[in-house]
Amino acid sequence: MTNTQVTLVQIDNYGPWTVTPEPRREADLQTLQSRLYADISQFVGNRDGYTFFTRFDNMVAVTNGLDLEDHALLQESVGNRYPVTLSLGVATGTSPVQALADATERVQEAGSAQDKDRRECLEGRVVEDGHRADDDIQIAHFDVVDATGNYTDELNAFDTFIEIEQGYAELMRHMRYAHDSLSFFVGGDNIIVVCPDLGEAEYEEAIHHVQEAVDVELQVGVGRGKSAHDAGFAAKHALETCRADGTRVELEW
């Protein structure tokens, strides 16, 4: 049974900061956001977690293996090096959607995203070391079948972008409402989905749904592990099996 530990990362009072004392140059904000994401991804990734950029001012991480001291160190390090600070909410559960909802609630209870007095809050609980298991995380790595042949080498770059984003939008909604899963676009034509215990039938159904709704053909490799890295790495190997064998769903555990 999965036990996903999810961390919501929220930049404190970021909206007001972007326009104080007057609107800041957009390129500078884009640079700040992408560097902050890169730093958090590296910090969490070095401890075998995954971080997703989502809206950049709010990011979502799968943090099994990181304790509250690790989270506090991330806050301290960012606070020392950036003009902004981070609040973090952490929660665990068999449903990734519910865990993220609980993590969000903890940050919201500490104060508004635009409350100038809420800084560096750290709320929540983690999966304790003695309670971690090899099937705590289930990750599905989706990609578009032959995106290069069907889109990248055929359409102009913006129309390719629209097609890929349509596939992502349909999949993320479907996986959230039908299968309690969190989907994140990770670049190219790839979508990483953090799942509860799902089986082959659910993935077949999701691929069929996206094909029917927006005519984008997906394949998926699924893995399990003690950390996001372990599960995600198994999923990548499973996806390689799809590519080699021409199959649409491969589970590796």
Ligand SMILES: Nc1nc2c(ncn2[C@@H]2O[C@H](COP(=O)(O)OP(=O)(O)OP(=O)(O)O)[C@@H](O)[C@H]2O)c(=O)[nH]1
């Ligand atoms: N984040 C991430 N991006 C990837 C990964 N693999 C491929 N990509 C991205 O996806 C793009 C397309 O590569 P592929 O998915 O291998 O190509 P494809 O044409 O869809 O071919 P098939 O997947 O074999 O059907 C690449 O340019 C990368 O941007 C991955 O493991 N992680």
